[in-house]
Amino acid sequence: MRIETLKKAGLATLASAGMLALTAGAAFAADAPKPKAPTMGELLTASKPDDWRPLDPENTVYLELANGRVVIELATGFAPQHVANVKALAREHYFDGLAIVRAQDNYVVQWADPDSENTNLARKILQAKKTLPPEFERSADVGLPFTPLPDGDVYASQVGFSSGFPVARDPKSGKIWLVHCYGMVGAGRDTAPDSGGGTELYVVIGQAPRHLDRNVTLLGRVVEGMELLSPLPRGTGPLGFYEKPEQRVPIKAIRVAADVPLAERTALEVLRTEAPIFKDVIESRRNRPEDWFHLRAGRIELCNVPIPVRKVIR
């Protein structure tokens, strides 16, 4: 959750406002006293248990680093083959001992087998696949849910959310696809569209690189632990690759959550992007009710909408 104040002293001004009904899409009229709309924080505090869904351990992977765990939700509805392959790779311990090899400022961090181009040293793939046909987009006919955003988009005719992921849709082509917002996870590839498969994964750490949409298979989203990836030192080689082996960030393991003992799992819930409350969250970010805002934007761009995640309280 992100609350605005851009001066230290402003912290004191974040007193909470009354919880009142919210009129979606209402214009902000500075001259008319209006019932105070709820902030996102207030909406989440007032949420009901059913507004949240637990992560499915079969569709969650943990990237284990020396300083903590990055939790990735897999988008099985959008990239079923890539998701299955990343899980297969994780289950044969393909990633264990590999490394984050690239951190390009305002763009991506990426992990891979540093020796992938050396036939003798390259990590062997057992049951999983090395490459796969691309899953850049899906037919909207498969019935994936879609919660639209009302404010348009520079890159696509429709944008919104589907099962917790930012997506775009094109009614003409009948396609729907995942979008490169902050924290999205994709499968690196070479020039050929079918040269990826999940052995090299990247995470967006900067301004949404939307020109990559439908050019790479996105397969998930970091739901916890971005602060372990986004502050990595930027690589000084071309494209942000680390120039020296010792600069790389070792990966202890990638594990499917279902394979981790229950007590060691990270129990998280994601706000349902199909629940009515999510529309209120969107509205609370289109027109920020916090007193700090002198001018409410009245609009929001897809990658600025937070998808709330919380710890499960057991």
Add this chain to the structure above:
Amino acid sequence: MRIETLKKAGLATLASAGMLALTAGAAFAADAPKPKAPTMGELLTASKPDDWRPLDPENTVYLELANGRVVIELATGFAPQHVANVKALAREHYFDGLAIVRAQDNYVVQWADPDSENTNLARKILQAKKTLPPEFERSADVGLPFTPLPDGDVYASQVGFSSGFPVARDPKSGKIWLVHCYGMVGAGRDTAPDSGGGTELYVVIGQAPRHLDRNVTLLGRVVEGMELLSPLPRGTGPLGFYEKPEQRVPIKAIRVAADVPLAERTALEVLRTEAPIFKDVIESRRNRPEDWFHLRAGRIELCNVPIPVRKVIR
């Protein structure tokens, strides 16, 4: 400069393409062999000396950190009072010995006087001003240049560039304003619009927080050294503030470049956003000619357009 390839092996495929004329706005037709459009790198290689302008040392400040220098170009055309005040603060050494006190993931880093709320310990301001009236927007009548982007925007009716800065414009109100893209620098404030002034400055390190546009005075842009700010450890307090004093990142000094001996300055040039070549650069990013791209976006969002900067070769 940023070149795409999302797999290690793809590095080898970045052979340069022929340098040919570019038709702005041309649709990408996959079935028709077309003259290869130049990449941004090729355009810059072929640029003329007059396509670039040196930074004005009177409108450039250096944020000096233990591990290097961050170079900030000041937007004197958009925030003349704030720019003058930041320079005055720098010249009375207000910032020297203060610290980066906040790093909020996917949002901002910010520096300030950690003791600003303690009357006894707070850094004294001598000639500069503590606060200023806001400079959230400017009348378009002042004649600031404007290079428009063709692809629209979620937040504003017109967006483009002015003297090296990303801007938005509203013909109805006759206003033009700086936009919160990655690397933009603003003056933190409390709830009152006139409570900022430049004593606390923030830099955008994540997805463009466009809801801040016209809510805070932006006054510059980091043109070199983002990789010293964006990887700072994220603060674990509310809003990303560091919880312990020892976590803060000390500021050695902020200096106006003109006050630094010539031999110690960072000699940089910025591509003129009013020069014809910049339109070609925009086109090279709207329709990426690199072979890696399976689908060219044909569009670009304001904060995805790079504003090229290079070292002056003397």
